[in-house]
Amino acid sequence: MKVVKNSKEMLRISSRIKESGKTIGFVPTMGYLHEGHISLIRRARRDNDLVVVSIFVNPIQFGPNEDYKKYPRNLRQDRKIARDKGCDIIFCPDAKQIYPKGYATRVKVSGLTSYMCGASRPGHFEGVTTVCAKLFNIVRPDIAYFGQKDYQQAVVITRMVKDLNMGLKIKTMPIVRERGGLAMSSRNEYLSPQQRRDAAALYESLKEAKKLIRSGCRESAGIKAAMRRMISKKPGIHIDYITIADPETLRSQNRLGAKSLIALAARIGRTRLIDNVLVDCE
Numbered sequence: 001m002k003v004v005k006n007s008k009e010m011l012r013i014s015s016r017i018k019e020s021g022k023t024i025g026f027v028p029t030m031g032y033l034h035e036g037h038i039s040l041i042r043r044a045r046r047d048n049d050l051v052v053v054s055i056f057v058n059p060i061q062f063g064p065n066e067d068y069k070k071y072p073r074n075l076r077q078d079r080k081i082a083r084d085k086g087c088d089i090i091f092c093p094d095a096k097q098i099y100p101k102g103y104a105t106r107v108k109v110s111g112l113t114s115y116m117c118g119a120s121r122p123g124h125f126e127g128v129t130t131v132c133a134k135l136f137n138i139v140r141p142d143i144a145y146f147g148q149k150d151y152q153q154a155v156v157i158t159r160m161v162k163d164l165n166m167g168l169k170i171k172t173m174p175i176v177r178e179r180g181g182l183a184m185s186s187r188n189e190y191l192s193p194q195q196r197r198d199a200a201a202l203y204e205s206l207k208e209a210k211k212l213i214r215s216g217c218r219e220s221a222g223i224k225a226a227m228r229r230m231i232s233k234k235p236g237i238h239i240d241y242i243t244i245a246d247p248e249t250l251r252s253q254n255r256l257g258a259k260s261l262i263a264l265a266a267r268i269g270r271t272r273l274i275d276n277v278l279v280d281c282e
């Protein structure tokens, strides 16, 4: 497995690969790899001739009071995991490689970014789309893999790729969960054992919502209230939002549609966690 830190070198390598007619599968990450990331790497391995994984904690997608500095990092461990799972190239630039002196360009998707995490984290998605646009230009993938865990991110990136004719495919893969149901996340590392147990209530509330829907409930307000009741049994969890929304437009639905996204964000201590499920009411 090759480790590349320089953007120009990465672009040279990916251009050579493309010229040889081989396909590139790309998994962009912020590192501290876990089974969620690994599921994307495995899928990329299955679908493509070569697999590139990027590890870059992107400063511009963090707000001023967020966890950029203390975001968990372990490049040595990530290199080993990526190599064992069949990655061919790790691209791990530093912030100066991606945003050199004089850097001035941003990519912004409007509309979709005004809801959910976009409302609670101003500027976050602009940071995400900007870095992904850059990474796509450097890595030149045929397919890039994203997780449903960050559902809004996947929708926003898909929109950007379409709107800007970027000529790659976005594949969104299912959420990988811990045994207790908590969605895997590098940020779970911040949680104490007690917080980790409590955090399972988030997925429990999503399962409760699915149960209510199966029993015929279609009013969003009632479902969201039931979810809140469940989560509030754990005093350490503060809900940022719970939404029931159209899975494509992300606009909230008062009544469930044929398809709905149920998504939430919550804080446990200083750790912000997100989760979601898609439901089919047809």
Ligand code: AMP
Pocket (backbone or CB within 6 Å): 028, 029, 030, 031, 035, 036, 037, 039, 040, 145, 146, 147, 148, 149, 150, 173, 174, 175, 176, 177, 183, 184, 185, 186
């Ligand atoms: P991150 O390193 O957190 O930026 O995540 C990199 C990619 O892995 C994103 O596309 C995430 O949606 C995806 N991902 C993170 N956690 C999970 C998970 N538990 N299941 C599936 N995909 C995930």
